[in-house]
Each structure stands twice: as C-alpha cells, then as structure tokens.
Amino acid sequence: MNLYFIINPAAKNGRSVSIWKQLQPLLDREGIAYQAYWTSRKGEGKEIARRIGEESVEPTVIAAVGGDGTVHEVVNGAGSFPHVAIGCIPAGTGNDFVRGFRLARKPKQALQRLLSDVRSGKDLAFDLGRFASSAVPDGVFANSIGCGFDAHIARMANRSAWKGRFNRVGIGSLIYVLYLVIELFRYRPVDLDICIDGRNYSFQQAWMATVSNHPYYGGGMRIAPSARGDDGLLHVTVVGPMQRWKILALFLTVFWGGHVRMKEVSVFAGRNVHIRPAAPVPVHADGEEARVGEVSAWIEAKRMRVIGAELGE
Numbered sequence: 001m002n003l004y005f006i007i008n009p010a011a012k013n014g015r016s017v018s019i020w021k022q023l024q025p026l027l028d029r030e031g032i033a034y035q036a037y038w039t040s041r042k043g044e045g046k047e048i049a050r051r052i053g054e055e056s057v058e059p060t061v062i063a064a065v066g067g068d069g070t071v072h073e074v075v076n077g078a079g080s081f082p083h084v085a086i087g088c089i090p091a092g093t094g095n096d097f098v099r100g101f102r103l104a105r106k107p108k109q110a111l112q113r114l115l116s117d118v119r120s121g122k123d124l125a126f127d128l129g130r131f132a133s134s135a136v137p138d139g140v141f142a143n144s145i146g147c148g149f150d151a152h153i154a155r156m157a158n159r160s161a162w163k164g165r166f167n168r169v170g171i172g173s174l175i176y177v178l179y180l181v182i183e184l185f186r187y188r189p190v191d192l193d194i195c196i197d198g199r200n201y202s203f204q205q206a207w208m209a210t211v212s213n214h215p216y217y218g219g220g221m222r223i224a225p226s227a228r229g230d231d232g233l234l235h236v237t238v239v240g241p242m243q244r245w246k247i248l249a250l251f252l253t254v255f256w257g258g259h260v261r262m263k264e265v266s267v268f269a270g271r272n273v274h275i276r277p278a279a280p281v282p283v284h285a286d287g288e289e290a291r292v293g294e295v296s297a298w299i300e301a302k303r304m305r306v307i308g309a310e311l312g313e
Contacts, residue, residue, distance in 0.1 A: 001118050002060040003034040004052055005089070006045050006074055011066035016091035019107045020065055023089065026108070032115060045070055049077025053084050060084045061118055061307050067092010068143060072286035075128075075304065076140045085123040085305040086142075087114045093219060094287060096143050100214030101126060101229055102310040114308040124311060126229040128304035129213045133283060135291030142304065143286045144217045144224075145297055147275055148208030149187050149239075149247075151282035153179045154218075155289055176218060180251060184244055191278035196236060197270040207239040207247065211273050211297045215257070217287070224267070225257030230311070232301040236268040273297045 009017050020036075027034060039045045049062050062078055064070040064087070071088050078084045089110050090098045097103070104110040117123060129141040139145075156179045189205040203209075210217065212224035212235045224235035239250065242264040253259045260267055273296065280292040 001121060002056055002058055003032065003118055004060065004062045005034060005036045006039065006048055006062060006064055006070065007036060008039050008045060008064070008066035008070040011070055011092045016066050019089065019091045023107060023111050026111060030115065043073065045073030046077035049074045053078035053081040056083065058083065059121070061087055061114070063087035063089055063114060065089045065091055068094045068096050068286050069288055071097045071142060072288050075142045079128055079140055079142070079304045085307040087307045096216040096219065099216045099220060100143055101306050103308050110308060117307045123305045123307040124309050125302040126304050126306050126309070127213055127232060127302060128300045129211070129234065129297060130300060131285060131295055131297040133290060133295045134293055136285070139285055139290065141285045142213060144210055144212040145283065145285045145290065145295060146208060146210035147277060147281050147283045147295060148190070148206065150208045150210060150218065151284035152187055153183055154284045154287050155282050156183060158289065184247055189241065190281055192238070193276045194236070194238065195274040196268050197272055203238055203240045205241040207242060209236065209238045209275050211236050213299070221254045222257040223254055225260060230302065232299060233269045233271060234273055234297060234299050236270070236273055238266045240264045240266065271299050
C-alpha cells in the first residue's frame, strides 16, 4: 500500500507543523515508506491528491494532516478513486471528519491506527456526498453542506483576522461562537424551497438548511443525530422561523442533538436534495465557502474509502 501525507502548515495557525514534527520520527523509526507533501495555498491539497490518485494504480492511502478544510481538499481530489483510501491526522480547529467516521482524535493514536490498517490492508467503505451549484459544478463533501445562517457564520469566521489569534491560544472554536452572537442580530432569514427525492417542501423565513453525511459539524455539533456515514442517505435539517433569542438556545442544544425536538426544526432523509433560496445566501461545503445560491446534493453509497476509521454502533 502506497502511503502519502498532505500537510497543511496553515491548519490551526501552524499547529499541524508541530504535530508533523512529532510524528515524522515515529514513521522513520518504524521504517515506513511514505511521501509527504506540503501545501502552500488554498486548493493545492486537492491538486496533489488528484495527481496521486491519477498516477497510482496500486492501493494507496492519502492522509490529510490538518483540519476539515484539508480533508475537504483531499476528498475532492481523490475521494472518488476506488484504489485510494482517505485518512486524517487531526490538526485542525473542528475535526468533524474525525468525529463522524470515528478516527482517533489524538494525532499519535491516529497515526498508530492508520499504520496498523496500512499493514493489514484494512479500510472501510463510507458514503460520499456530491453537490453542484452555479459556482461549483462538480463538488464533493465528506461531512455536510448547507446554506443560510451557518454558512454565513463560517464565512465570517474564516475570513476573520481573529481566527488566527484565537487558535494561537487554543480557543479556535470560540471564533464561531463570537460570530454567532454578532451576526445573530444582522442576518436576515430567507424563504427556502427544498426538494427531497421528488417531494417538495417550502419554508418561510428559514434560518438555514444543512445536508449531512454524518452527525457532526461546526466542531462537534450533532446537527444530524440520526445520520451515519454508511447508511446511504443524506440527512436534512431545516431551521424555520424562530425568534433570535431562541437561535442561541438552538446552538446550545445542538451539541447533544436536543435541537431536533424544537417545533421550528424539521428533519428529513433522502438520497437527492435540491435547495432553492428565494434570495442569495451563502453556501458551505465541509465548512468551506461554496459561494451563494441554489445547491443540489446527492449521495454515492459506499463510494469513499476511509482508513483508520471504525464502524458506528
């Protein structure tokens, strides 16, 4: 099995660099053959992963050393190749890919499990999400996509100069909480039309619609508690008209999945989803910006191979 690492030195304000420096001697001591690539700009991880997938013919492992943004690039580059398995050494702010597919959360444990699976040739098949919009005609997601308030928060936080400062003191996730509170009083909900497996639903003044491949997003929030990465379904969560103060309560209860009991929250499951907002709203894919507007999503069952993962209960 060929082994590659794609390292994003910008992940969590450089934390991935120190993590890699700790792990590299372990690899060398084990006599493991591998190649490591460093990214220097946004999108380069996708290019490297695709090139590896196209040039390799033997079973191959590509492990992202970074956060969900790095994994998103690797999955977009090589997640569809049947001979490539995706791994992750968690070194980011959110690490929802690690939670959703039950990888080890500590870097050394993640590496040890990955190497054990490399030696045994073990990987697991999970579902792969695909999406299309006017700006992204052929996109892939591992965790979730969505539009509305959550995408707006992610956009504001990712563009903020404060994110790096928060990461430096180990509280990177709080940047999203900060912008949640700030933007709560600025954001304007919009009407949404959603089609799920041919059935149409309309929501007036909806705050957001999220399409999930597994339960987690936003750094550990259980936005879709019943979702599994191998159930062949997309799980849709829509937050309809809701008073602004109650949005704060929703984002507290979402950490344990309690939000699904709120009357303003609707949940669905299906294989094909189309979301059409009445006005342009931001779209995210795995927390990364995917422009604005309409978006379609569909599931490719058991299409993505993941190494170092465990099956859910």
